[in-house]
Amino acid sequence: MSAENNLVLAVPKGRILDQLRPLMDKAGIHPEPAFDDPKARQLQFGTNVPGLSIVRVRSFDVATFVAFGAAHMGVAGNDVLMEFDYPEIYAPVDLNIGHCRISVAEPTALSQEDDPRQWSHVRVATKYPEVTRKHFAARGVQAECIKLNGAMELAPKMGLCRRIVDLVSTGTTLKENGLVEIEEIAQITSRLIVNRTALKTQPDEIGGWIEKFQEVVNAG
Amino acid sequence: MNSGVKKSLLPQGLRDLLPPEAIHEASVMDGLLEAFSIHGYERVEPPLVEFEENLLDGAGEAMAPHTFRLMDPVSQRMMGVRADMTPQVARIATSRLAAMERPLRLFYGGQVLRVKGSQLRPERQVAQAGVELIGADSPEADAEVIALAYEALQTLGVENLSVDISLPTIVRAICDDLGLDRDAKEDVRSALDRKDAAAIAAMAGPVAGIFGGLLQASGLADKAIAALNELTLPEAAAAERDRLILVVERLSDMALGLMVTVDPVEHRGFEYQTGLSFTLFDRDVRGELGRGGRYLAGAADEAATGFSLYMDTVLRAVPKRERRSRLYLPHGTDLDIARRERTAGWITVSGLAPEKDVLTEAARLRCSHVLTLDGIVAVEKE
Numbered sequence: 001m002s003a004e005n006n007l008v009l010a011v012p013k014g015r016i017l018d019q020l021r022p023l024m025d026k027a028g029i030h031p032e033p034a035f036d037d038p039k040a041r042q043l044q045f046g047t048n049v050p051g052l053s054i055v056r057v058r059s060f061d062v063a064t065f066v067a068f069g070a071a072h073m074g075v076a077g078n079d080v081l082m083e084f085d086y087p088e089i090y091a092p093v094d095l096n097i098g099h100c101r102i103s104v105a106e107p108t109a110l111s112q113e114d115d116p117r118q119w120s121h122v123r124v125a126t127k128y129p130e131v132t133r134k135h136f137a138a139r140g141v142q143a144e145c146i147k148l149n150g151a152m153e154l155a156p157k158m159g160l161c162r163r164i165v166d167l168v169s170t171g172t173t174l175k176e177n178g179l180v181e182i183e184e185i186a187q188i189t190s191r192l193i194v195n196r197t198a199l200k201t202q203p204d205e206i207g208g209w210i211e212k213f214q215e216v217v218n219a220g
Numbered sequence: 221m222n223s224g225v226k227k228s229l230l231p232q233g234l235r236d237l238l239p240p241e242a243i244h245e246a247s248v249m250d251g252l253l254e255a256f257s258i259h260g261y262e263r264v265e266p267p268l269v270e271f272e273e274n275l276l277d278g279a280g281e282a283m284a285p286h287t288f289r290l291m292d293p294v295s296q297r298m299m300g301v302r303a304d305m306t307p308q309v310a311r312i313a314t315s316r317l318a319a320m321e322r323p324l325r326l327f328y329g330g331q332v333l334r335v336k337g338s339q340l341r342p343e344r345q346v347a348q349a350g351v352e353l354i355g356a357d358s359p360e361a362d363a364e365v366i367a368l369a370y371e372a373l374q375t376l377g378v379e380n381l382s383v384d385i386s387l388p389t390i391v392r393a394i395c396d397d398l399g400l401d402r403d404a405k406e407d408v409r410s411a412l413d414r415k416d417a418a419a420i421a422a423m424a425g426p427v428a429g430i431f432g433g434l435l436q437a438s439g440l441a442d443k444a445i446a447a448l449n450e451l452t453l454p455e456a457a458a459a460e461r462d463r464l465i466l467v468v469e470r471l472s473d474m475a476l477g478l479m480v481t482v483d484p485v486e487h488r489g490f491e492y493q494t495g496l497s498f499t500l501f502d503r504d505v506r507g508e509l510g511r512g513g514r515y516l517a518g519a520a521d522e523a524a525t526g527f528s529l530y531m532d533t534v535l536r537a538v539p540k541r542e543r544r545s546r547l548y549l550p551h552g553t554d555l556d557i558a559r560r561e562r563t564a565g566w567i568t569v570s571g572l573a574p575e576k577d578v579l580t581e582a583a584r585l586r587c588s589h590v591l592t593l594d595g596i597v598a599v600e601k602e
Contacts, residue, residue: 068340069506081414087488088340088507092435094418191416200384201503203439203481214417 007052007198007205010066010074012059016190019097020075026216027209029054063089063193072198073209079167079188083128090199091191093213096220098190100169102131104183107156111180125155126165135165135185153177233337233344240543245347245531248376248538249329252349252529255372256327261351264326266308272298279515280307282492286334301333305348306515306528313354314518322355340507343532350512350528357514357523359463362496363470365512369500369527370475373509378537380503382479383471385441386486387464388493388513390457394430397454412485434484441468444482463496500529502537509533548582548590548599550575561591 009029011017024031030048034040035056045054055071060080065071067086079102081091104124106114119141126132129145136143148155152166153173167188168174168181192213199206230236237245257263269290276284288301302308305328313324329349337344351368353361366383373381391412395405408431411419420431430451437447445468448461464482471480490497490513497513512527544567549558551571562568566589575581582590582599589596 086339087413090415092415092417094416189418191418197501197503197506197508200481200483200499201380201382201479201501207439 007073007202007209008065008071009052009054010062010071011054011056012062012075012077013056014059016059016075016077016098017056020095020190023095023097023213023216023220026219027212060084066193066195069195069197072195072202072206074193075190076193077188077190078186079128079131081191081193082186083130085130088196089193090196091193092210093192093217095190095192095213096217098188100167100188102128102165102185102188103168103181104135104163104165104185105168105174105179105181106163108178108180110162111182114182116182122163123161124163124165125152125161127152128165131185132165153179231344233334233342235343235345240540241535243543244538244540245535247541248535249347249349249531251376252372252534253327253329255375256349256351256368259325259368259371261325261327261368264309264312264328265330266302266305266312266328268331269299269301270308271295272300274311275300275302275307277311278307278518279310279492280304283307286336288333288335302330303332303334304528305330305332306350306352306526309352309526310354310515310517310524313352313524314520314522318518318520323361324354325351326354327351341530341532347531348528349531350510350526352517352524352526354517354524354526355522356525359466359470359496361525362463362467362514363474365525365527366467366471366498367474367478369510369512369529370478373500373529373534373537374477376534376538377541378502378509378534378539381509382481382501382503383475384481384483384486384499384501385464385467386482386490386497386499386513387457387460387484387495388487388490388497389495390434390453390460390484391431391487393454393456393460394434397457398426398430400427409487413488415485431485438483438485439481441480441482444484448482448484460495467496496525498527500527502533505533505537507533509537545589546585546587547596548578548585548587550578550581550591553591557591561596 011020031045031054034042035045035054043055047054057065059076062074062076063080063084063086066074067088075095077098081089121142122136123144124132125146125148127149129147132145133143146161152164155164156162156179157177171181174181192210194206272289276287283303286303290299292299309326309328313326317324327350331345332348334344351365353365370381395408408427412431415435417432417435420435421428433451437444445465453461468480471478489511492515493513494516495514499511500509502509510527510529512525514525516522517524544565547561547566547568549568549570551574558568569585569587571581578590579599587599589598
């Protein structure tokens with residue numbers, strides 16, 4: 001873990017970051033200009049706040065960085081938090097951004113003759129094997145998961161498996177690939193997450209940021 | 221050579237401790253045990269392996285999923301390798317030492333083995349040291365063990381220590397008071413474990429108000445206690461809060477410089493704790509140094525408290541001490557002189573055969589100095 005007053009905030013790349021930027025501005029975190037330059041190769045960025053720096057990583061890695069204390073705070077969707085369920089992560093603030101849901105989908109044709117109540121075993125392509133297994137296990141269904149890192153919608157089309165578990169926001173991608181959402185597993189939003197040891201040993205600094213982000217969310 | 225390397229592969233989570241780490245671990249362990257001992261605690265040494273039903277009884281039940289089992293060919297009964305020494309010490313205190321005067325102060329230090337490491341603590345074999353204070357149910361006893369953990373670690377040079385005090389029974393008491401059913405309790409637990417304020421706020425009725433308030437009542441002790449005092453708590457929970465206030469007050473005298481934080485809802489790993497519990501942290505070390513708290517010992521449910529420190533994290537927090545210098549004694553050095561130098565504080569390494577170039581030989585054997593006819597000479601660093 002870094003030395004005193006040297007806090008690291010881990011943020012995810014991509015879609016969530018666009019929604020997160022205004023919140024960061026309102027919370028008073030202004031990163032150096034290179035942060036907003038998509039061409040920049042830099043990975044770690046300074047900010048206007050002394051001792052606070054930002055790293056930009058993949059959304060799954062945000063949770064890992066924070067769990068191991070490499071970053072003290074981060075922003076991650078509860079899809080990622082549900083998948084890993086690290087005991088070292090606290091998720092104190094719902095940032096009310098990145099709204100979507102994690103759902104089970106299958107080809108439209110199949111859904112017309114399928115009765116999910118009769119399943120005993122399913123094969124599912126997903127980025128979230130843990131969430132998927134837990135969800136189906138709770139219903140008494142054994143799930144065999146095929147881990148993919150993207151383009152889940154392709155899997156049923158190509159005959160890899162018939163069902164997928166993936167994030168859905170508008171449902172357009174599913175529709176375009178001839179899939180239909182049959183079950184929602186959970187609603188997803190992005191959370192401010194903090195490392196357990198960091199919160200316990202630097203309660204004022206980390207607690208201050210939690211309050212600040214909570215205020216920004218309440219005001220928004 | 222190849223076969224030698226292949227043989228060096230160890231099962232996951234197990235490792236060889238080499239110089240200088242091995243001696244470092246031993247000296248840190250000695251330092252802790254000495255600190256426990258001079259506070260009037262007495263050492264007990266339970267065996268590595270016990271019958272499963274005794275080992276996993278009562279508070280030991282929590283360790284059941286972490287315990288290695290083996291069959292005893294002699295008695296044909298299942299045995300467990302200890303994954304935690306606390307239940308063993310509690311067993312000793314309430315059986316063989318049942319007749320000893322209370323409060324009984326015991327300490328222990330030894331290796332424990334776990335079926336699986338966790339992501340943050342991949343080691344499966346860890347050294348553990350700790351104390352148990354049995355037969356005392358007062359805030360003074362709670363404060364004593366926390367202050368002892370602090371002093372023991374401080375003696376070893378650990379800086380930036382903090383203790384996080386939790387009240388694992390308070391959430392149970394409030395849940396019972398509100399008459400929540402099992403599913404509702406689980407939802408509350410799961411949200412509190414993640415400090416998910418949004419999920420708590422979304423819950424129905426009085427749940428959101430009181431648990432939302434509890435979540436806010438954490439952080440530095442003064443601030444947290446002020447917030448706790450604002451809450452209307454059921455009787456059992458209020459009693460825990462009053463105990464917390466007394467313990468924090470005592471700690472401000474007994475453990476000067478220890479940062480005390482409070483987190484009333486912390487619960488993970490405290491499932492079997494029956495009252496005020498705590499976790500020790502070092503700001504610069506990932507993960508906790510140790511934890512402890514109230515539990516009921518033995519069949520008689522005797523009030524007890526104590527703590528365990530885990531050597532893997534403690535070692536990361538303890539600064540490496542400057543090791544004593546090694547002195548090379550050329551072959552044929554007088555035995556009395558050798559003895560004198562060791563008394564003077566040197567580690568001596570004797571040459572087993574005469575050497576022409578003693579300086580090179582000394583350097584080869586990692587000695588910083590050589591004893592020559594002109595006295596002790598430093599080996600030049602290349």
